[in-house]
Amino acid sequence: MTTDADSYSGLAAAPSLGRVMGFARSELFERTFKEGMALVEETAAYLDGPGRAASKRLSRAAALAYAGESMRLTTRLMQVASWLLVQRAVRDGEMSLEDAANEKYRMHARSAGRDGGISALGASEALPEALMALAARGAAIHERVRRLDADMYGAPKAPANGVSDQLAKLEAAFGGGG
Numbered sequence: 001m002t003t004d005a006d007s008y009s010g011l012a013a014a015p016s017l018g019r020v021m022g023f024a025r026s027e028l029f030e031r032t033f034k035e036g037m038a039l040v041e042e043t044a045a046y047l048d049g050p051g052r053a054a055s056k057r058l059s060r061a062a063a064l065a066y067a068g069e070s071m072r073l074t075t076r077l078m079q080v081a082s083w084l085l086v087q088r089a090v091r092d093g094e095m096s097l098e099d100a101a102n103e104k105y106r107m108h109a110r111s112a113g114r115d116g117g118i119s120a121l122g123a124s125e126a127l128p129e130a131l132m133a134l135a136a137r138g139a140a141i142h143e144r145v146r147r148l149d150a151d152m153y154g155a156p157k158a159p160a161n162g163v164s165d166q167l168a169k170l171e172a173a174f175g176g177g178g
Helices: 004-009 017-024 027-048 050-056 060-091 117-121 129-153 162-174
Strands: none
Touching (some): 017 060, 017 129, 027 050, 027 060, 027 129, 050 129, 060 129
């Protein structure tokens, strides 16, 4: 039987079909997949039901913080679900490793509002405890999946800087010295 430590420590930086398949067939993957999908469902049920009612009782500032945090939470969870589904598709032969390693399917360290979130807004004490608990669990699984992604596929490339790229193209086209 494979332990979490065995499954996780066996992952290396360069993507290989064997490594990805080994992970996707592991108990760790199954548990992570079930946890991620269950959290998506639990969050949707909360935001559509008790959370919606609770948000209507909040002050204007707290309601704004609630909206921001619920958006960050759902973004994180959709990224997690998408990544997990991609790994399952590779495992099931529905997607190639090359496609799965594409940047559009990767988890990035700065994705999903890792900028402090609700605590940075100063309204977290007014937010419902259930939302805070879901946000903490969502951030934790997002970070765990992000680390798995980096271990399996290597560190993601830094996002392109569109302005710098365009300036470099203009400089190359028109000469850089004047």
